[in-house]
Amino acid sequence: MTVPALELSGIELHYGFVRALDGIDFQVQPGEVVGLLGDNGAGKSTLLKVMSGAHRPSHGSIRVHGVEHTFHAPSDAADAGIQMVYQDLSLVEPQDIATNLNLGQETLRRGPLGWLGFVDRKEMRRTSEKELDRLGVRTAPMTRPVEMLSGGQRQVVALARSAIRVNGESQGILLLDEPTAALGYEQTKNVEGLIRRMADAGIAIVVVTHDLPLCYEVTDRIVILNRGRKVADLPTAGADRDHIVGWITGSRPSMFVQESHV
Incomplete structure (x- = not known):
């Protein structure tokens, strides 16, 4: 069986008495694109920050290509071959x-x-x-200069920069936060094509998005969070859109048995 590029087991993150993440198991294989979905406040951005080293979990383990890691900062995740592309892209405009x-x-x-x-x-x-x-x-x-590029071109530059950095690093991992936000149709299609080409090159990709058409176009698997818990994990092919929306909104029960916490 293939060793996951990135594997999270039993991830919890507490803010005082609030459980932002509650026992999350997550994995992405080399060359796989996983869509991470959920409504606002579901915990998807928090989980992405745990993967990128920006947040340290209260409990749980993180493995990169089978090796357990403890990330104290994003630089630790980068050293392990993980690159994060934020919505602001972090480009130097001039x-x-x-x-x-x-x-x-x-x-x-x-x-x-x-x-x-x-x-x-x-x-x-x-x-x-x-x-x-x-x-x-x-x-x-x-x-x-980047300041003279369109929104789609800027997104492509940011994605390409991260892809270059993880390529060759034992099949790296890319984390994408809303990669097509505020892009037009044609620009979105260009970004979709690049995501698939990066996956074909062996890069493992996690995409946080609210864009269901994008999710169906580029992902191989969909993971859905609701109130800090994983409620669905299924192949994209054949996934029913109504079921997806139900898991996102909470109107559909979780695929998993939920344990009560005292």
Whole structure:
């Protein structure tokens, strides 16, 4: 049996007497896209932050490719091969595409200029174009500032940057928070295509979204949270939309036996 790229077992997160997450079991396989659904306050963004190292769970374990990890910060998750793409994208608007793709991993020039911290922009553009070609991404020229890009192009740059960083790291993991929010139809389709190509390259992807059409288009499996508990986990193919909505709203009973907590 394939070892999951990311596996969470019995995850709980308490804020005082409030259980934000209650005994969550979750996994995503290499090359799989899992949609994480739920209404506002269901716990999906909180769970995503546990996966990314932004929140430390009160109880439970996290395994990456079968190895247990304790994340004290997002840098710990990044070191384990997990990249998070937030809704704000974290792009540097005045800088060009190549610079944004290499943020924090800039290529220095050779020789004394490199010792002094001078960046090799020509080499960064060359390697950026190569990586985007490998992902099948077509955006604007590498020299174009991000502030001149459309919303869809910016989202593609943010996704591609994370894909480049996790690629080759024993099949990395991407966490996407509402990747098509505020995008038009054509831009959404471009992002959907990129998500599927990244999965085909072996990257495990978790997508938090309210967009059911996106979920049906790109995901292999759907996990639904309601009030901090997992209430459904099923293949996307053949999933009944009315059932999905029922689990999200709470009008449909959980697929799992719920244990009462004293």
